[in-house]
Amino acid sequence: MTMDKTFDAGRVEREIYAAWEAAGAFAAGANARPGAEAFCIMIPPPNVTGSLHVGHAFNNTLQDILTRWHRMRGFDTLWQPGTDHAGIATQMVVERELAKTNRRRTNFSREDFVALVWEQKVRSRDNIKNQLKRLGASCDWSREAFTMSGAPGAPAGEEGNFHDAVLKVFVELYNRGLIFRGKRLVNWDPHFETAISDLEVENREVDGFMWHFKYPLAGGQTYEYVEKDAEGVVTLREERDYISIATTRPETMLGDGAVAVHPEDARYASIVGKLCEIPVGPKEHRRLIPIITDPYPDPEFGSGAVKITGAHDANDYTVAKRGNIPMYRLMDTKGHMRDDGKPYVDCSQRARKIAEGDDYTEAEVDLLNLVPDDLRGLYRFEARKRVIDQITSEGLAVTILNPDYDPEGDAPDMIPLVEAKKIMQPFGDRSKVVIEPMLTDQWFVDAEKLAREALAAVEDGRTKILPEQHKKVYFNWLREIEPWCISRQLWWGHQVPVWYGPHMINHADHPLCDRFSIHQHTKNPQVPESTKTGGYDWECAVTEEEAVSWFTQIWGAPVQVAPSEEAFLVEFNRLQKGEIDYVPIFRDEAVLDTWFSSALWPFGTLGWPEETEELARYYPTSVLITGFDIIFFWVARMMMMGTQFMTDADGAPQVPFHTVYVHALVRDAKGQKMSKSLGNVLDPLELVDAFGADALRFTLASMAVMGRDLKLSTSRIAGYRNFVTKLWNAARFAEMNGARGWTGDGLPEAHETLNRWIIGETARARAACDAGLAAFRFNDAANGLYAFVWGRVCDWYLELAKPLLAEGHPARAETQAVLGWVIDQCLILLHPFMPFVTEAIWGQSGARTKMIVHADWPEFDAQSPEADAEIGWVVGLIEEIRSVRAEMSVAPSAQIPLLIVQAGEEETARLDRHAALIGRLGRVPQMTRIAAAPKGAVTLTAPGATLCLPLEGLVDIAAEEARLVKSLGKVDKELKGLTAKLGNATFLAKAPEDVVAENRERLAEAEGEASRLRGALARLAEMG
């Protein structure tokens, strides 16, 4: 069969992939040598939100290269594929889809909605899988995993036990005291109406304003306000009946619990402990709040006085916690000012009592709605405007002189002080809306404790992070880690395995009473008002049965699970009225942060919590290949969970991977980050269609420099598409010359210098490729192979071999064998990078016992220094001849003899041995010995020989002179440098011997070269 002129990637890629799958080529352990070491990569599971972008193509190409490389080397190899349920992101996709037909999530029951998301999951998963296959990813698809497999509601075909693993981990951590529930200030996303973790918040600088308002002192009191400059000179002294406050968020003033000043701020010392009035809301019952001291306010900033709104600001929260300042929740889950039907509360008396040390429970405080009627239901930013207007109209805004004031005009002399200011504002990374700090009950992981082992593992090298600069980032984050908020108010995800029931008061004699003591509760715990603030008893259990039996035991009565908290409250009401005879309980409606389950990926995919054979074989995994953007989200969490749950035979924690290779980002044409939500993603399939998967893969590999972002350009991909064609044609050439695949053992026999040379070159290329891959220097490996295949094999070996392949040449058989072998080596070495074309060629040439996907990776070495020297000399001579011909504008068709004026013994032998190919490639069919260079001959640069081309009449003398002068200039410059260097005593004394020797050699060569050039110039002068 004859090969086509070009490789038709589009036609054969699918066939080849299907053949690999049919052969089970990617199965765990396929092609493993007996007793082989394991090599395992866990795919970073793509989100089931849609399709893959080029970043995924990059990431998976690198994984596939390593996987195929190890598989060919006989390792017990597993590349574990799968996808991530990506809670918030996937739910968002489905909700967006519903919105197109004017429907919302709440038009469905939770169950029905989740079923819709499963449909999305299946669609997306199929799509992703197809894309990975198009790329040539050699995953073991029979083991495909999903972070929510086996969860309730999973359709047929989505079985698995990942859900079990997640619940087990949650319950275990809970029992170990590493998961806790608490009312804390969390990042609240008003769009999705859920809490999110710190990591899911993007802080961006935006244009904002800072308003300055007067908080009047209670009862019209006054004090002397004195300002001094740095030298202590009084710059302002006035009588004030207010304290000035600066804020960027006036709408939160309604929830202020205090005004704080620095303890050493002399300006306010006289009013500390007094009360001031929040200047907003109905005048008749405005709230009074205390002026307190706290180290937090910076006296140099603003007025030095800070309003403390514990429920809506992270800084204020810590101050409020510290100072026992009440925190008043002002907004609902959508970011609207609370409108819950409760009357506006006159809190001034309460505030006074609190200032005097009388405490209220959080639950009670949370029930207070401090939003005045006219602001209720308004979106937070609308409320802000109203508050500003109201304060300003009352004259309680701090004012400054109007710079535009004109006594003749209408402009007022004083205007409110509003500073335009850049402020850092938090945004949801998915929703892109402004995050609202909110006080809510959430579940947290005690990340600090989990981080200890994760840190230690990297510190002591059990897990290596490459490139190393990322280690620092990892350390910094883990060392200052905060509790991880893991509950999400979503429907898509692993539901928190905790069940709540009414709180029992008289339980002191109950055998399980110790489990009650940790609960916070209201003063009237029998009435759990719908605040989700506690007041419940709860049980954390892997199954509902366990939870039910626990509550049954507590109550000594039948227990029924209500579908939601809302339903529970209805039933509880009926219970109190004696209408039902069972105790209602309900399951926590929140789901877990998607990263909580992703964190279990390295062992959850291997069957944990069951003790599977795969777990024993492949954990800890070998390498994780991932982007730096998820070091915190994912890598750190896997390290935490892995070291927490996986142990070796001695009980020591086992890390999830030996090496983490952090690759850079693939950016779009503008160098911008690609993101699913921004929609600027490139479709790798389009690139595959246009250039073939091999070209795309090779491009990505060749650009995979550690730690540096890459910008993908199609011209580069086209270049590697050409490389695919080049390889294809080299193989075609071999086939046409009767060089089939190498079937023998070991290396082919080679006596010809040329053949020994290319075998040595191949060995070096192999070693360089191995070294590159072993060091994760994909670019070095790829570029080295490119240079070898194109620059060595195609440019030189094939050309030089042509004479030897001529019919009847004594070395024909040997050369055919070596050529066949060399092509095979190229295919094998390139296979991890370009699996399709290499498999296609492999299948066409020679009798194969197995596919290249399982071909043996070479390990030979076979250097031949004298062959290298000889071929190097010949190549140099040919290049010199071509160069001279081109520069002298000799017609390509002109056949010229090569004149040998003088040549050493070795050089003479080389000229003899390679006369045919020098003649062919240099277009110098005859070699003639001659005593002296004739007139008009151009001297060639050839070490150890004086050779020239008789170009009399063909030569443009001026051009030749220019050429010689230019060359001489270069050589002279080098000579000068070398002479100076070798004349330097300290250089000779301090530089290593080999460096000195090398310089001497270079000097000798340069001197020879210079004298040859001078001689040629002299001859030229005679001619002229």
Next chain:
RNA sequence: GGGCGGAUAGCUCAGUUGGUAGAGCGCUUCGUUUACACCGAAGAUGCCGGGGGUUCGAGUCCCUCUCCGCCCACCA
């Protein structure tokens, strides 16, 4: 406010213990030599961001400055 990365040929970028500045693309000239025009041959192009230092020797190490990019961070 901390931390990290980058500045090398027109463009995109390599350059791993300091020892003759490289690749791809682009550009110029030439080419129907039977593997390949997705090709071949030849060629041009660099104060390796500025300044200082260490060294026999610095693109490479140290200090400093300038300009980009990114990450983290609670200044109202």
